[in-house]
Amino acid sequence: MKLSDVLTKERIVINLNGKNKHDVLEKIVQVAKTSEKVTDEKDLLKKIIERENIKSTGIGGGIGIPHAQTFGVTDIIACLGISLQGIEFDALDRKPVHLVFLIATRERTNSTYLGLLSRIARIFIDESFKQKVIHSDSPEDILRLIIEKEKE
Numbered sequence: 001m002k003l004s005d006v007l008t009k010e011r012i013v014i015n016l017n018g019k020n021k022h023d024v025l026e027k028i029v030q031v032a033k034t035s036e037k038v039t040d041e042k043d044l045l046k047k048i049i050e051r052e053n054i055k056s057t058g059i060g061g062g063i064g065i066p067h068a069q070t071f072g073v074t075d076i077i078a079c080l081g082i083s084l085q086g087i088e089f090d091a092l093d094r095k096p097v098h099l100v101f102l103i104a105t106r107e108r109t110n111s112t113y114l115g116l117l118s119r120i121a122r123i124f125i126d127e128s129f130k131q132k133v134i135h136s137d138s139p140e141d142i143l144r145l146i147i148e149k150e151k152e
Contacts, residue, residue: 001116004147007078012139016081021089025066028102031079040072044104058091063124067103076105082134098134123149
């Protein structure tokens with residue numbers, strides 16, 4: 001599964017800001033809930049926060065991938081929030097996060113879920129690509145960049 005299969009321009013937020021990590025997670029779940037695939041945003045947020053409390057999903061390199069499996073969604077969904085100034089996310093490298101990918105799937109869908117998480121990490125290891133996405137002006141441009149990168 002490709003990121004572009006589950007990420008839509010409607011679920012890409014430029015200038016995602018928040019007072020703290022929890023605030024940012026609430027905001028990105030609000031974006032997710034605009035999808036018909038989200039049936040229980042409260043459970044989704046609860047599961048995302050529970051996962052963050054186990055270990056931060058800030059994987060380093062300016063990327064956070066909060067994720068959860070929940071019966072609060074009917075199918076896999078992805079959202080992307082971009083912060084130019086960065087968000088304190090308790091990342092592994094202790095640096096601010098600029099890209100926040102929210103991934104949610106129904107419970108018991110491990111292979112699809114894990115495959116998408118690893119695909120995001122592989123695509124965004126390319127620093128010049130990551131910077132193009134961070135500095136893009138529109139969700140349409142970001143989605144186009146991702147689709148092009150996935151063709152490589």
